[in-house]
Amino acid sequence: MTSDVLGTLTYGMYAIGVKCGEKVSACIVNTVQQVAYGPDVISVSVSHDNYSNECIRKSGLFTVSVLSEDTSGAVIGALGFSSGRDGDKLKNINYRVLAEGVPVVRENICCWFLCKVVGTAETRSHTVFLAEVVAGSDSVKGKPMTYEYYHRVIKGRAPKNAPTFRENKPKKELNSENWVCTICGYVYNDPLVPFEELSDDWICPICGAPKTAFRRASST
Numbered sequence: 001m002t003s004d005v006l007g008t009l010t011y012g013m014y015a016i017g018v019k020c021g022e023k024v025s026a027c028i029v030n031t032v033q034q035v036a037y038g039p040d041v042i043s044v045s046v047s048h049d050n051y052s053n054e055c056i057r058k059s060g061l062f063t064v065s066v067l068s069e070d071t072s073g074a075v076i077g078a079l080g081f082s083s084g085r086d087g088d089k090l091k092n093i094n095y096r097v098l099a100e101g102v103p104v105v106r107e108n109i110c111c112w113f114l115c116k117v118v119g120t121a122e123t124r125s126h127t128v129f130l131a132e133v134v135a136g137s138d139s140v141k142g143k144p145m146t147y148e149y150y151h152r153v154i155k156g157r158a159p160k161n162a163p164t165f166r167e168n169k170p171k172k173e174l175n176s177e178n179w180v181c182t183i184c185g186y187v188y189n190d191p192l193v194p195f196e197e198l199s200d201d202w203i204c205p206i207c208g209a210p211k212t213a214f215r216r217a218s219s220t
C-alpha cells in the first residue's frame, strides 16, 4: 500500500491545553474528532514522547482550542515544535487558565472546550484519549483551520510526533534556490527576496528557528 492512501484522510487544527501540577502548557494536534454524543465524547491521539501525554494522564483533563484560519503560523510553531518539558511554551501566547487549572489557548480561535478523560487506548507510538466534553464556548467565531489549509496556505509541516507525519518532499522537487528549515521543514522560496538577502535576525515563520537553522535544498 502507498502512504498516499492515508494522506487522503482529513483533519482540523487544534491547540491542546494541559496542566502538570501548577505548571500549564500546550501543544498542537490535528487528531481531534467527535466519537459519541449524549454525553459528547471526543478522541485525541497524543504521542508517548510528548510532555502533554504525561500531563493529561496525571490530571485527567485538557482543553481543546479550535484554531481558525486567522491563527498565525507562529503560534503553531511555538506550540508544535518544542516540548513543555524544556520551558514555558505559553510565554508569548494569549491564554487564560480555567478554574480547573488548565489553560485555554486564545489565539484567534473559533471556540474551545474542556475535556475530562474517560478512557484510553494504547498504540505503539500514541495514546488515544477518549474524553467527555464538560464545558466550552457559547459561540463560534471565524473559519476553522484544516490540516490541508495549514499545509497549503501556511506552508507548515508536522513533526515526527504527529501521527500523520510524512517525510519531506523528495529533493528532486526542490532546487538550489530553496532553503529548508532543519527544525520544521518549512521551505523558503520567495523569488523576490533571495534567502541570502534576508537579515541575520530573520526567523522561520513557522517554528521561529534562526536563519542559521536553514540549509540549501540541494545540500540537505
Ligand SMILES: Cc1cc2nc3c(=O)[nH]c(=O)nc-3n(C[C@H](O)[C@H](O)[C@H](O)COP(=O)(O)O)c2cc1C
Pocket: 025, 026, 027, 028, 029, 030, 031, 045, 046, 047, 049, 050, 051, 052, 053, 076, 079, 080, 081, 082, 083, 084, 085, 089, 150, 156, 157, 158, 159, 161, 162, 163
Ligand atoms: C500540524 C501539527 C500537527 C500535530 N499533530 C499532533 C498529534 O495529533 N498528536 C501528537 O501527539 N502530536 C502532534 N503534533 C506534534 C506536537 O505538537 C509536538 O510534538 C509538540 O512539540 C509536543 O509538545 P509537548 O512535548 O509540550 O507536549 C503536531 C504538530 C503539528 C505542527
